[in-house]
Amino acid sequence: MIKHSATLAINEKIAQRRARGETVVHLGFGEAGIPVLPEAAEVLASAASRTDYGPVAGSEDLRTQIAGYFDRRGRATHPEQVLPAPGSKALLYALIQSLPGDVVLPRPSWVSYAAQAALAGKKTIWVDIPRDAGGVPDPGKLQHRLDEARRHGADPGILILTIPDNPTGTVAPAATVEAVCRIAAANGITIVSDEIYRDLAYDATSFCTPADFLPDRTFVTSGLSKSMALGGWRVGFARVPATDEGAAVRDELIGVASEVWSNMATPMQEAACWILSEPPEVSAHVARARTLHRSVSLGVHEIFRSAGAVARTPAAAFYQYPDLGSFETALRRRGVTGAEAVSDHLLETYGIGMLSGAAFGDDPAALRFRVATSLLYGSTTEERWRAMESADPLELPWIRSALDRLGDALADLSIDSEGADREWERV
Amino acid sequence: MIKHSATLAINEKIAQRRARGETVVHLGFGEAGIPVLPEAAEVLASAASRTDYGPVAGSEDLRTQIAGYFDRRGRATHPEQVLPAPGSKALLYALIQSLPGDVVLPRPSWVSYAAQAALAGKKTIWVDIPRDAGGVPDPGKLQHRLDEARRHGADPGILILTIPDNPTGTVAPAATVEAVCRIAAANGITIVSDEIYRDLAYDATSFCTPADFLPDRTFVTSGLSKSMALGGWRVGFARVPATDEGAAVRDELIGVASEVWSNMATPMQEAACWILSEPPEVSAHVARARTLHRSVSLGVHEIFRSAGAVARTPAAAFYQYPDLGSFETALRRRGVTGAEAVSDHLLETYGIGMLSGAAFGDDPAALRFRVATSLLYGSTTEERWRAMESADPLELPWIRSALDRLGDALADLSIDSEGADREWERV
Numbered sequence: 001m002i003k004h005s006a007t008l009a010i011n012e013k014i015a016q017r018r019a020r021g022e023t024v025v026h027l028g029f030g031e032a033g034i035p036v037l038p039e040a041a042e043v044l045a046s047a048a049s050r051t052d053y054g055p056v057a058g059s060e061d062l063r064t065q066i067a068g069y070f071d072r073r074g075r076a077t078h079p080e081q082v083l084p085a086p087g088s089k090a091l092l093y094a095l096i097q098s099l100p101g102d103v104v105l106p107r108p109s110w111v112s113y114a115a116q117a118a119l120a121g122k123k124t125i126w127v128d129i130p131r132d133a134g135g136v137p138d139p140g141k142l143q144h145r146l147d148e149a150r151r152h153g154a155d156p157g158i159l160i161l162t163i164p165d166n167p168t169g170t171v172a173p174a175a176t177v178e179a180v181c182r183i184a185a186a187n188g189i190t191i192v193s194d195e196i197y198r199d200l201a202y203d204a205t206s207f208c209t210p211a212d213f214l215p216d217r218t219f220v221t222s223g224l225s226k227s228m229a230l231g232g233w234r235v236g237f238a239r240v241p242a243t244d245e246g247a248a249v250r251d252e253l254i255g256v257a258s259e260v261w262s263n264m265a266t267p268m269q270e271a272a273c274w275i276l277s278e279p280p281e282v283s284a285h286v287a288r289a290r291t292l293h294r295s296v297s298l299g300v301h302e303i304f305r306s307a308g309a310v311a312r313t314p315a316a317a318f319y320q321y322p323d324l325g326s327f328e329t330a331l332r333r334r335g336v337t338g339a340e341a342v343s344d345h346l347l348e349t350y351g352i353g354m355l356s357g358a359a360f361g362d363d364p365a366a367l368r369f370r371v372a373t374s375l376l377y378g379s380t381t382e383e384r385w386r387a388m389e390s391a392d393p394l395e396l397p398w399i400r401s402a403l404d405r406l407g408d409a410l411a412d413l414s415i416d417s418e419g420a421d422r423e424w425e426r427v
Numbered sequence: 428m429i430k431h432s433a434t435l436a437i438n439e440k441i442a443q444r445r446a447r448g449e450t451v452v453h454l455g456f457g458e459a460g461i462p463v464l465p466e467a468a469e470v471l472a473s474a475a476s477r478t479d480y481g482p483v484a485g486s487e488d489l490r491t492q493i494a495g496y497f498d499r500r501g502r503a504t505h506p507e508q509v510l511p512a513p514g515s516k517a518l519l520y521a522l523i524q525s526l527p528g529d530v531v532l533p534r535p536s537w538v539s540y541a542a543q544a545a546l547a548g549k550k551t552i553w554v555d556i557p558r559d560a561g562g563v564p565d566p567g568k569l570q571h572r573l574d575e576a577r578r579h580g581a582d583p584g585i586l587i588l589t590i591p592d593n594p595t596g597t598v599a600p601a602a603t604v605e606a607v608c609r610i611a612a613a614n615g616i617t618i619v620s621d622e623i624y625r626d627l628a629y630d631a632t633s634f635c636t637p638a639d640f641l642p643d644r645t646f647v648t649s650g651l652s653k654s655m656a657l658g659g660w661r662v663g664f665a666r667v668p669a670t671d672e673g674a675a676v677r678d679e680l681i682g683v684a685s686e687v688w689s690n691m692a693t694p695m696q697e698a699a700c701w702i703l704s705e706p707p708e709v710s711a712h713v714a715r716a717r718t719l720h721r722s723v724s725l726g727v728h729e730i731f732r733s734a735g736a737v738a739r740t741p742a743a744a745f746y747q748y749p750d751l752g753s754f755e756t757a758l759r760r761r762g763v764t765g766a767e768a769v770s771d772h773l774l775e776t777y778g779i780g781m782l783s784g785a786a787f788g789d790d791p792a793a794l795r796f797r798v799a800t801s802l803l804y805g806s807t808t809e810e811r812w813r814a815m816e817s818a819d820p821l822e823l824p825w826i827r828s829a830l831d832r833l834g835d836a837l838a839d840l841s842i843d844s845e846g847a848d849r850e851w852e853r854v
Contacts (some may be wrong), residue, residue, distance in 0.1 A: 008685050012482050036478045044694065045472035051463045053658040055439050086513050086661065086688055092688045097546070115686045119524070231480040232693030234513065258435050258521045260541045261513055265692055266659030267471065389682060 006111045006359035010124070014353045025402045026375040027300075028353040030166060030319065033374035034289045035384045039281055040228065040271060047270035053265050056258045058084035065276035066237045070220075072278065073198075073209060081240050082175035083253055084272065086264045088196055088223040088236030091253065092160075094260075095219055095238065096120045098252040099190050101157010104146070106137045108321070108360030108368070110166050125149040125156050126361055133312065134321065135165025136172040138219060139179035141380045146187050157416065159189050161210055162195040164316030167360050168371035169297060171201050171315045174208040179214035191218045196236075198372050199227040199286050201316040202294045216241045219249070226277060226317065227286050235272045288388050293318045296387075297373045299394045304371070307410035318374035324367040330414050331367070338364050350409035369383065433538045433786035441780045452829045453802040454727075455780040457593060457746065459656035460801035461716045462811045466708055467655065467698060474697035481693050483685045485511035492703035493664045495652040497647075499705065502638060508667050510680055511544030511699065513691045515623055515650040515663030518680065519587075521687075522646055522699045524546045525679040526617050528584010531573070534796070535748070535787030536569035537593050537621070552576040552583050553788055560739065561748065568652045586616050588637055591624040591743030594787050594797035596724060598628050598742045601635040608640035610802065618645045623663075626654040626713050628743040629721045643668045646676070648755055651702060652712050653744065657795075661693065662699045687814055715815050720745045720801065723814075726821045727800045734837035745801035748784070751794040754840050766791055777836035803829050810845070 011029035018024055022170065027341065057063065065077035070077035074369050085091045093116045094236060102123040105113050114124045127137030127145045137159070139143070161180070164171045172180075184191055191210045210220040223236035238247035238253065257263065264272070275282055297314040304311050304322040311322035326329075331337065336345045339356030346352040357368035363369045376399050377387040387393045437455035444451050460639070464685070484490065490506035497504035512518045523530060529550040532540050541551045554564030554572045564572070564586070566630045569737035573583050575747045588719045591598045599607075611618055628634045638645040665680065667673035684690065702709055724741040731738050731749040738749035751758075751769065758764065766783030773779040784795035803826050804814040814820045821827065 008480070008689070011480070015482075031480055036476050038476075040476040044475040046470040048468040048475070049463050049465075051657050051659045053435070053438070053458055055442075056435050085465050086692065089686070090688050103492050115682075119683065119686055230478050231689075232478045234689065234692045253544075256546065259516070259546055261517050261688055262435070262658075262661065265513065265661045265695060267694075269691060376659050 002414065006355060008356055010353055014347075017347075017351075023351050024347070025352045025405050027371045027373065027406075028355050029375060030226075030372050031231055031375060032226050032289065032318065033377040033384060034229035034285075034292070034388065035279065036230070036380045037228065040230070040275055040339050043274040044233070044267055044271040047267040050266040050270060052266055053136055054263060056254050056263050056306060058263060059269050059273070062264075062276070065273050066239075069222075069276050071279070075239075076208075077239055078242065081242055081246065081250070082237055082238070083250055083257070084235070084237045084264050084269065085257060086234035086236065086261055086268075087225065088194070088221040088238070089420065090257070090261055091221050091236055091238040092116060092194065093119070094253045095192050095221070095249075096122065096158060096254040097256055098249055099158045099192070099219070101189070102149070102154045104137065104142075104149075104156050104159040104189065105361065106161070108134065108167050108357050108362040108370070110162060111158065111359050113160050116231065117231065123149075123154045124361075125154055129168070130176060133165065133170035133172045133176065133315075134168030135162035136176055136180050137171065139176060139183060139323060141186075142180060142183045146183075146189075156187065156189060158192055159184050160192045162194045163199075163207065163209065164201050166269045166317065166319050167355075167357070168312055168321040169314035169319035170204045170312050172208070173206075175212055177208050178213050181210050182370055184210075184248065185214055185217065189217075193220045195220055195222045196226050197317040198222060200290050200293060200318075202313065206315060211241075216243050216245075219246075224272060227289070228275060228282070229289065233268050234270065235268055239285055256291055292377065292388055292390075292393055293374065295393050296399065299403060300371060300373045300376075300406065303407045303410065307407065308414065309410070318372055320371050320373070322369055322371060324413075327410075327413050328367055339367055339369065340364060342367055343369065346409065346413075348414070350405070352406060352409050376386055433782060437780055437782055438731050441774075443775075444778075450778050451774070452610075452777075452779045452832050454798045454800065454833075455800045456784050456802060457653075458658055458802060459653050459716065459745065460811060461656035461815065462806040462808050463657070464655065464708065464712045467657070467702055470701040471660070471694055471698040474694040477693040477697060479693055479697065481690060483681050483690050485690060485694050486700070489691075489700050489703070493666075494650075495825060496703050496705070497666055502636075502666075503532070504666055505669065508669055508673065508677070509664055510667070510677055510684070511664045511691050511696065512684060513661035513663065513688055513695070514652065515621070515648040515665070517684070517688055518648050518663055518665040519543060519619065519621065520546070521680045521683040522619050522636060522648070522676075523549065523585060524683055525676055526585045526619070526646070528616070529576070529581045531564065531569075531576075531583050531616065532788065533562060533588070535561065535594050535784050535789040535797070536587065537589060538786050540587050541788055550576075550581045551788075552581055556595070557603060560592065560597035560599045560603065560604065560742075561595030562589035562597065563603055569607060569610045570614075573610075573616075583614065583616060585619055586611050587619045587621060589621045589624075590634065590636065591628050593624065593744065593746050594708075594782075594784070595739055595748040596741035596744055596746035597739050598633045599635070600633075602635055604635050606642050606783040608637050611637075611765055612641055612644065616644075620645055620647045622647055622649045623653050625649060627717050627720060627745075630742065633742060638668075643670050643672075646673075651699060654716070655702060655709070656716065660695050660698065662702075669792040678778055680687050694784055717822055719804065719815055719817075722820050723826065724800045725830070726830060727798065727803075727833065730834045730837065731798070731842050734834065735841065736837070745799055747800070749796055749798060751796065751840075755794055757841050764792055766796065770796065773836065773840075777832070777839070779833060779836050
């Protein structure tokens with residue numbers, strides 16, 4: 001039984017509560033929360049009459065623009081090396097299906113990798129992330145875990161990295177990526193690098209792809225759902241290595257695509273073409289979004305830190321991964337133990353929605369949570385535009401009140417007395 | 428290795444030939460060839476600013492409209508019984524993944540079912556279609572094949588029917604559907620009924636769904652790619668039985684969706700909502716398209732029949748499935764044997780593209796072909812509108828010339844002398 005993706009599930013649960021008139025600070029869903037660039041919507045509108053299927057591999061124009069996207073980021077790419085799809089999720093699934101071997105995952109990592117591996121009938125081998133950043137396995141633990149997995153009958157073949165990372169909002173340092181690549185190469189493992197947050201690294205120079213170290217064994221996926229906040233448009237793409245094996249895997253991906261989703265909707269292909277040509281208005285939109293993500297994510301991080309939570313400082317996108325271990329005793333006195341129960345308690349008592357780390361493969365007993373900050377920007381398009389345009393978005397009233405509510409909830413959470421809950425119920 | 432879908436592959440091959448300036452009579456691809464209804468394109472254009480992910484199960488509005496689509500066709504449906512997706516292909520894949528057991532298929536049947544079964548790690552059990560219509564197994568052979576499959580270690584659990592049918596363009600008679608349902612029930616088999624061509628049955632009263640006979644065990648898939656010719660928009664939907672098992676399977680489908688494609692692009696959902704509310708302009712557009720499909724399909728059928736081919740009379744959509752067995756001797760003298768070789772010969776020598784029945788699971792030695800007639804309507808939007816509006820589309824010059832070319836090619840094909848080829852090369 002494949003369960004409904006946890007991130008999508010909490011989003012729907014919170015939407016239902018809001019529909020009932022409840023106030024919820026929504027920190028549960030990785031939707032980028034940025035209004036659509038009007039020029040992009042115009043391009044889509046003008047392509048509305050395109051109803052032909054088109055090639056499974058996407059139009060030549062689109063593949064050329066995708067190749068250009070990688071070219072401009074220092075990695076020369078031929079249009080035959082790329083493949084668009086309705087979302088990078090579909091391509092990640094097809095890669096897991098097509099590449100040989102079981103799946104090695106950083107723990108924690110994005111909710112869907114492990115579920116996709118299960119769907120493809122593959123085992124998952126978890127490796128804890130290092131202390132400094134997520135999205136990569138700890139190089140000091142990787143070889144040991146691979147050996148152990150083999151002894152238990154697994155066949156580790158695919159290592160998925162997320163750079164920058166969801167859920168931790170960090171960017172793995174080059175030295176760590178290089179160390180991981182060296183171990184992958186020594187073990188004959190192929191790397192799938194999920195780089196959908198690449199353009200949202202606060203410091204572009206911090207980003208480093210495994211394709212720099214292992215160009216012939218790295219498959220990259222990306223898309224427009226995060227940088228351009230176009231999740232509902234379903235625009236993703238993959239890049240395969242410029243090798244015979246890369247070409248063979250691309251053929252295989254096209255085979256899976258042709259039997260499962262055919263291709264990206266044709267009007268979306270036209271819109272994606274224009275966006276991926278990266279005209280100045282697109283780059284400016286992404287840059288403004290990145291600045292907003294950074295301000296709010298760092299603001300939320302400061303609240304968690306002040307309250308006594310431990311969290312890596314976010315360096316990309318709109319995620320952070322606080323550890324509420326210091327609240328454990330107080331929570332246990334309330335009868336709340338384990339990450340799932342704390343997540344429910346936060347939603348029910350304080351109207352604060354955030355996903356437990358267990359959804360990302362983490363230890364369910366650890367009180368770690370994935371906090372997504374991008375839905376704080378506003379509940380209307382107008383509020384979101386004002387957040388994009390604000391020099392100090394933390395002082396916009398709707399953002400300020402959410403942050404205050406979070407701070408108050410965390411302060412209350414550390415109080416041992418039972419009276420605290422009743423106080424909140426009156427809010 | 429999952430091969431690129433045969434129907435999509437021939438489409439791309441023919442597009443390349445045309446790009447080189449060659450004339451090709453394109454009978455190889457099931458794209459409906461009908462221009463977009465302008466009002467539908469306007470609805471999509473006005474939804475271009477929708478960028479949110481939305482629920483995996485689709486918006487409530489969309490599910491309500493899909494339920495209404497079934498309601499209006501005599502099958503009361505709750506919005507919780509339906510699921511939209513980017514194409515019914517994706518839902519067929521998810522159903523094959525989610526329902527227990529191996530897959531029983533009529534031979535021939537649509538190219539993707541068997542490939543999807545392979546992708547899901549399931550066996551395929553082929554059963555020949557009866558003489559009168561395709562899309563269903565011959566009831567007289569079904570039980571025997573099920574017993575035989577079980578003896579060989581298979582576990583037949585899912586029977587896929589296509590009503591109306593692709594590749595034969597026929598509509599299985601009610602008595603046959605009922606007989607098949609009775610055998611399925613006796614064997615504990617679940618039915619997946621692919622009804623994407625339902626609204627294109629030339630005689631609406633001829634259509635009959637297995638859901639009439641086996642309501643609790645029939646899952647239905649459909650979409651807008653054929654009736655509204657919106658293949659490039661990727662709009663499909665499924666209906667599950669109103670039972671606990673139906674609800675459980677729907678949860679499972681949502682699970683697969685959430686890990687593979689998330690959902691239908693949000694702007695497309697809005698467009699689908701409007702279309703599935705079936706305002707008069709939509710019904711009129713489908714009716715006009717159906718009339719055009721009928722005229723051209725019957726015209727092409729007459730050409731095949733006159734040339735000595737054997738083919739069931741098309742009764743729906745834009746397909747027919749001629750048997751060129753009477754040309755076998757003449758073709759063998761040219762050194763051309765087997766359906767694949769004849770298909771290549773027709774494309775290379777006569778510029779006529781049609782798929783061999785082997786692509787649909789049929790005997791590769793039999794000279795049967797899937798002929799799709801919908802791309803004859805024109806190569807421009809203007810030509811296609813003129814075909815839609817014409818009282819006698821067969822007399823439009825671009826359609827007439829394609830039909831004449833087909834007739835001449837078939838006449839030439841039956842000539843034994845080797846001189847024939849050279850004559851054609853000068854065209």
